[in-house]
Amino acid sequence: MLPYMAYRYVKNKRENNQRNMEENLDSMVSNLTRSMVPDQCVLRIPGVAAKLIDESEEYVPGVLSIVEKSIGVFIEWSPSEDSDASWVIASDDGNTETYNPRSPSHSASLEKTSSEDIAKLAFSLDVNDLSSYKNIEPKKGKGLPSIRLICKDGTSYVPLYFRNTSTSAFNDVLQRYLTLRRSNREANLIVVYDQKAEALAKSVSMLDENGDILSRFMQNPYMTAMTGFSKITSFVQDQVIPTVLDNDAVSSEEKIRLMRELRLANDKFEEQMRVHSDAAGEFEVVTQLELPPRPDIYRESSVTQQMWDAFKLPNGSIDPVKLHHLKMNVFRGGLNAEIRREAWKLLLGYRKWDESDAEFEKRKQKLSVEYENMKRQWSSITDDQEKRFSKYSKRKSLVEKDVARTDRTVPFFQGDDNENLKLLHNVLMTYVMYNFDLGYVQGMSDFASPLLFVMKDEVDTFWCFVGLMNITHRNFEKDQAYIKQQMNQLRDLVMIVNPRLANYLESHQSDDMYFCFRWVLVWFKREFSFLDTCKLWEVLWTGQPCASFLLLICVAILDSQTNVIIDNKFGLTEILKHVNDLSMHLNVEEILTAAEAIFHQLSASQNKLPIHICQYLNIGETAVTPTSPNRSFEENL
Amino acid sequence: MVLLGESAVGKSSLVLRFVKGQFHEYQESTIGAAFLTQTVCLEEATVKFEIWDTAGQERYHSLAPMYYRGSQAAIVVYDITNQESFQKAKNWVKELQRQASPNIVIALAGNKADMANKRVVEYEEANAYAEENALLFMETSAKTSMNVNDVFMAIAKKLPVGPTQGQDSQGTVDMNQPQQQSKGSCCK
Numbered sequence: 001m002l003p004y005m006a007y008r009y010v011k012n013k014r015e016n017n018q019r020n021m022e023e024n025l026d027s028m029v030s031n032l033t034r035s036m037v038p039d040q041c042v043l044r045i046p047g048v049a050a051k052l053i054d055e056s057e058e059y060v061p062g063v064l065s066i067v068e069k070s071i072g073v074f075i076e077w078s079p080s081e082d083s084d085a086s087w088v089i090a091s092d093d094g095n096t097e098t099y100n101p102r103s104p105s106h107s108a109s110l111e112k113t114s115s116e117d118i119a120k121l122a123f124s125l126d127v128n129d130l131s132s133y134k135n136i137e138p139k140k141g142k143g144l145p146s147i148r149l150i151c152k153d154g155t156s157y158v159p160l161y162f163r164n165t166s167t168s169a170f171n172d173v174l175q176r177y178l179t180l181r182r183s184n185r186e187a188n189l190i191v192v193y194d195q196k197a198e199a200l201a202k203s204v205s206m207l208d209e210n211g212d213i214l215s216r217f218m219q220n221p222y223m224t225a226m227t228g229f230s231k232i233t234s235f236v237q238d239q240v241i242p243t244v245l246d247n248d249a250v251s252s253e254e255k256i257r258l259m260r261e262l263r264l265a266n267d268k269f270e271e272q273m274r275v276h277s278d279a280a281g282e283f284e285v286v287t288q289l290e291l292p293p294r295p296d297i298y299r300e301s302s303v304t305q306q307m308w309d310a311f312k313l314p315n316g317s318i319d320p321v322k323l324h325h326l327k328m329n330v331f332r333g334g335l336n337a338e339i340r341r342e343a344w345k346l347l348l349g350y351r352k353w354d355e356s357d358a359e360f361e362k363r364k365q366k367l368s369v370e371y372e373n374m375k376r377q378w379s380s381i382t383d384d385q386e387k388r389f390s391k392y393s394k395r396k397s398l399v400e401k402d403v404a405r406t407d408r409t410v411p412f413f414q415g416d417d418n419e420n421l422k423l424l425h426n427v428l429m430t431y432v433m434y435n436f437d438l439g440y441v442q443g444m445s446d447f448a449s450p451l452l453f454v455m456k457d458e459v460d461t462f463w464c465f466v467g468l469m470n471i472t473h474r475n476f477e478k479d480q481a482y483i484k485q486q487m488n489q490l491r492d493l494v495m496i497v498n499p500r501l502a503n504y505l506e507s508h509q510s511d512d513m514y515f516c517f518r519w520v521l522v523w524f525k526r527e528f529s530f531l532d533t534c535k536l537w538e539v540l541w542t543g544q545p546c547a548s549f550l551l552l553i554c555v556a557i558l559d560s561q562t563n564v565i566i567d568n569k570f571g572l573t574e575i576l577k578h579v580n581d582l583s584m585h586l587n588v589e590e591i592l593t594a595a596e597a598i599f600h601q602l603s604a605s606q607n608k609l610p611i612h613i614c615q616y617l618n619i620g621e622t623a624v625t626p627t628s629p630n631r632s633f634e635e636n637l
Numbered sequence: 638m639v640l641l642g643e644s645a646v647g648k649s650s651l652v653l654r655f656v657k658g659q660f661h662e663y664q665e666s667t668i669g670a671a672f673l674t675q676t677v678c679l680e681e682a683t684v685k686f687e688i689w690d691t692a693g694q695e696r697y698h699s700l701a702p703m704y705y706r707g708s709q710a711a712i713v714v715y716d717i718t719n720q721e722s723f724q725k726a727k728n729w730v731k732e733l734q735r736q737a738s739p740n741i742v743i744a745l746a747g748n749k750a751d752m753a754n755k756r757v758v759e760y761e762e763a764n765a766y767a768e769e770n771a772l773l774f775m776e777t778s779a780k781t782s783m784n785v786n787d788v789f790m791a792i793a794k795k796l797p798v799g800p801t802q803g804q805d806s807q808g809t810v811d812m813n814q815p816q817q818q819s820k821g822s823c824c825k
Contacts, residue, residue: 397721398644405645405663405664405665406665406666408665409663441694441696442666442668442692442693442696442697443666443668445666446668478696480697480699514700514703517668517669517670518668518669521668521669573672573687577673577674580671
């Protein structure tokens with residue numbers, strides 16, 4: 001790649017400053033070529049034969065290679081000198097035949113194709129002249145995989161048949177230099193995406209949007225690449241390399257070193273870059289990360305009082321040795337309604353896992369006093385005082401508006417003057433005093449109401465709510481940055497798990513994933529019945545198998561809707577409407593099962609996953625192990 | 638079109654009344670946004686309403702431009718029993734005049750007109766403000782359905798007649814006259 005970059009630089013420069021620069025550049029190129037960079041063969045596939053005539057069985061064995069030279073990158077094929085290159089070809093009926101180009105049976109045609117003619121078949125094609133190629137990968141036993149290169153000027157090269165391997169290595173290496181897409185209309189046709197026109201437009205607009213594109217690219221190449229790989233590499237080559245090279249203050253060694261680094265970053269990125277964006281929606285990606293099939297996951301029955309008690313020590317605390325086992329049981333089956341009141345306190349951190357009954361009772365007394373104090377802070381504010389306390393007054397009015405319309409169809413909150421509404425109001429108002437800066441934000445009442453429903457006690461509900469807000473408060477922050485971050489992560493995950501859907505969403509202006517806003521903001525509270533929400537939440541509170549399991553649930557639901565969305569050709573608005581309308585039509589057990597299966601699917605291919613995906617899921621090398629529940633989770637499997 | 642306005646003034650209730658003819662006393666708060674459609678026959682054209690219903694709380698204000706940017710019409714809603722919500726409506730109008738499409742049709746709706754005994758925003762005050770700013774204005778009640786259809790229809794009549802952009806992906810009100818469709822059939 002190094003010589004190629006130098007070449008790109010030279011070529012651009014030459015076009016711009018032909019007269020002045022030619023000499024210098026030429027010497028530079030030749031210096032580079034001589035001192036640093038001999039031609040580098042980046043791919044060599046022996047056993048690739050040219051087939052002279054479609055109908056005939058005459059194959060000329062040879063070697064296909066991709067070579068980086070100081071003047072560009074070339075696809076080369078030359079006849080093999082290896083006279084021993086005999087061919088075993090599986091015919092359509094599954095039998096194999098041996099072909100030897102020098103064998104008497106083919107002498108007739110061979111006479112026509114003299115060794116001179118064969119030598120003439122050798123070619124060297126600049127990748128920039130490639131327009132598309134036929135790529136046929138027959139099923140096993142149905143013939144050999146082949147490619148046929150087609151040039152921009154219309155030239156078709158002889159078909160090349162791969163004896164020992166599939167064509168994927170060729171495709172993969174070629175993608176370092178070109179953006180390739182499989183035509184939707186013709187499955188066997190791989191088209192070189194015209195980088196220049198697109199790259200120009202995009203580079204310019206990206207420069208406008210973000211002057212710091214390079215650092216963004218370096219930090220998160222995969223994400224950046226989602227907006228179009230070709231544009232970035234062109235950008236790096238066209239904009240960055242010259243800048244580096246143009247700077248006189250930089251020594252030539254430094255230049256080379258910088259170019260190397262760029263190249264390394266590029267390589268690393270390509271390694272991660274197994275999925276390509278598909279802005280036009282017209283082409284399928286050529287290579288994708290193939291995930292293993294999803295494992296069958298079975299959910300277990302919910303944890304009963306008896307099971308729960310078995311995890312306890314005599315003093316009432318949870319046996320630390322069994323803690324993980326307990327969490328796994330909750331993760332796999334949820335809790336029986338009768339045990340929720342006790343268990344949620346622990347899951348939400350109101351009670352500590354290692355706290356004995358006596359210790360908790362003691363601390364609870366203190367927390368109860370603390371609650372009453374905070375409650376008095378707001379309940380003692382008079383109407384007159386409130387007139388001069390607008391920040392408080394605003395928060396109060398938001399709470400009142402929302403309490404009145406939270407879960408009013410659930411019997412627990414039905415009816416005028418419902419006592420439970422008052423408790424809900426008190427809890428939320430006291431939370432305003434507990435965290436006045438955050439205050440009350442729409443969606444909080446959705447989080448509080450199931451807690452009250454389960455706890456049936458104001459103080460317990462409040463402290464559980466504090467625990468829950470510790471996990472979710474960032475959803476409510478003013479800048480919405482955390483929501484956006486989760487949306488981006490969700491998009492990345494969909495891109496890996498279901499690239500077809502990801503591509504579709506992108507081409508329908510929906511890849512900001514904002515149609516999942518409600519799911520993420522209130523943890524599916526509006527999508528499931530009250531009791532299903534309870535189950536879903538307690539599963540999520542276990543933190544198993546990773547903190548981002550909520551996002552995997554989103555992925556699982558979207559994955560199940562892929563065909564509906566695509567086959568109906570839903571646009572931005574229809575997608576949002578469809579997703580909103582899924583509310584109360586989702587099966588919580590099915591979705592949890594699917595989400596867990598997707599986790600295992602991803603986990604099984606963690607070595608191939610982009611780093612940031614591993615980070616979201618806390619798997620692979622980046623996994624935080626010491627306190628991570630994940631490691632023991634894996635051991636438990 | 639898009640509905641904007643302070644939290645709990647009745648945006649979702651107005652849409653629900655218009656689209657489904659329903660009213661829920663304790664309509665839950667809108668999280669994110671909802672999207673609803675309704676097709677209505679006018680004398681001269683069939684109108685397809687594509688309605689974005691947004692979350693009212695200040696905290697989610699930053700999402701609103703996503704919805705009003707492509708809209709041809711907006712209903713800015715306030716609650717006649719809440720002065721603050723009227724002030725907020727004025728802010729929305731200002732924002733739309735500044736940021737939205739220059740040809741946007743804006744209607745001001747003073748909702749909860751059934752609660753006249755708790756009224757704090759006078760009809761005259763709001764009407765004067767609407768006239769100053771060239772807004773359509775009506776007092777509405779999603780509960781009794783007073784003026785609900787009227788406000789949507791008034792907007793439809795002010796929109797340019799004729800086929801608009803081929804794609805309706807912008808969250809707008811589309812006015813079109815489908816040739817193959819007979820006039821009577823679309824009202825069902």
